Amino acid sequence: xxxxxxxxxxxxxxxxxxxxxxxxxxxxxxxxxxxxxxxxxxxxxxxxxxxxxxxxxxxxxxxxxxxxxxxxxxxxxxxxxxxxxxxxxxxxxxxxxxxxxxxxxxxxxxxxxxxxxxxxxxxxxxxxxxxxxxxxxxxxxxxxxxxxxxxxxxxxxxxxxxxxxxxxxxxxxxxxxxxxxxxxxxxxxxxxxxxxxxxxxxxxxxxxxxxxxxxxxxxxxxxxxxxxxxxxxxx
Ligand SMILES: C[C@@H](N)C(=O)N[C@H](C)C(=O)O
Ligand SMILES: [Zn+2]
Numbered sequence: 375x376x377x378x379x380x381x382x383x384x385x386x387x388x389x390x391x392x393x394x395x396x397x398x399x400x401x402x403x404x405x406x407x408x409x410x411x412x413x414x415x416x417x418x419x420x421x422x423x424x425x426x427x428x429x430x431x432x433x434x435x436x437x438x439x440x441x442x443x444x445x446x447x448x449x450x451x452x453x454x455x456x457x458x459x460x461x462x463x464x465x466x467x468x469x470x471x472x473x474x475x476x477x478x479x480x481x482x483x484x485x486x487x488x489x490x491x492x493x494x495x496x497x498x499x500x501x502x503x504x505x506x507x508x509x510x511x512x513x514x515x516x517x518x519x520x521x522x523x524x525x526x527x528x529x530x531x532x533x534x535x536x537x538x539x540x541x542x543x544x545x546x547x548x549x550x551x552x553x554x555x556x557x558x559x560x561x562x563x564x565x566x567x568x569x570x571x572x573x574x575x576x577x578x579x580x581x582x583x584x585x586x587x588x589x590x591x592x593x594x595x596x597x598x599x600x601x602x603x604x605x606x607x608x609x
Contacts, residue, residue: 376496378590379504383606386584390420390451390511390608397433399446399519405532406449409463411456420451422511422605425583429514432569439561442521448532448579449515452508454607458498464491468535490535494577505586505607512585512605515577518562528562529555532579541578 404418421429433445452460468487469476479487496506507513515533518526529551530538537543541563544556559578566573566581572591574580582588586603593600 375504376587378586381586381589381593381603383503383505383586383603385606386604388422388424388605391423391426392417393419393421393426393429393447393450395419395447397430399444399523401446401448404449406452406456406460409460411459413453413456416451416453418450418452418456419447420511421514422584425512425514425605428569428571428583432565432571435565435568436518436561439565440521443526444519445562445565446517446519446525447514448517449508450513451511451608452506454498454500454506454509457496457506457509461491461495461498464495464533464535494533494535494539500607502607507580507582507585507587509607510585510603510605511608512588513580513582515579516562516566516581517579518558526558527551527555528558528578530578539577541573541575543578 400419406418407413429445429447436443436445465487466476468490469479472483472487474483496508497504498506508515517528517532520526529544529549530536533539541559542556544552544559547556549555562578563573571581571583572588574582574587575591584604589601589603
């Protein structure tokens with residue numbers, strides 16, 4: 375359980391709609407489909423209606439500052455089966471990176487790796503009270519693309535299991551490019567928050583609107599005006 379799972383969900387029934395990809399940049403082929411994730415008859419490039427509207431607003435804010443820049447959509451709607459696939463994939467990758475194989479893992483090694491995986495991935499829970507954020511259609515993973523069409527270097531790749539994923543990692547870092555990376559992360563944060571999103575405190579790229587994490591973060595910064603979640607798990 376994460377603290378945001380205490381937030382009640384009052385599903386509003388808003389539809390999942392296609393993101394107008396022509397307004398954004400997009401990873402192609404989709405990064406998880408490339409790894410073998412199966413979306414069945416669904417597409418990762420779907421979000422709830424209001425979330426799409428807010429994403430367009432964020433793109434418009436970005437264009438006021440950088441007319442030719444685009445928000446790049448890395449991932450959006452994610453069925454629970456895909457959440458499970460990515461959690462299993464990330465575990466296997468982490469085992470491999472440590473020069474180990476699944477069969478030889480000690481209970482301690484296994485625990486350490488699962489902890490690292492769940493530091494950045496939500497549990498693929500089927501419990502309606504604890505849906506993975508992306509399975510609600512309210513969460514989106516994004517980065518920036520500049521006027522020459524290049525992905526802006528944010529100091530770490532999306533989905534990296536390390537401290538560099540923390541949004542403020544470069545705020546007090548000695549790294550020679552730290553100031554640049556931090557400013558770029560702040561730019562992404564600013565346009566997304568101005569459009570109504572909240573940012574995952576553990577990941578510079580993950581934003582949501584209307585889900586439990588969003589409500590919890592709103593309530594942390596403004597306890598007087600308490601809000602609940604309006605998007606639950608989609609079936
Ligand atoms: C790991 C990243 N792609 C992500 O989406 N993390 C959040 C917490 C999630 O799994 O919902
Ligand atoms: Zn995410």
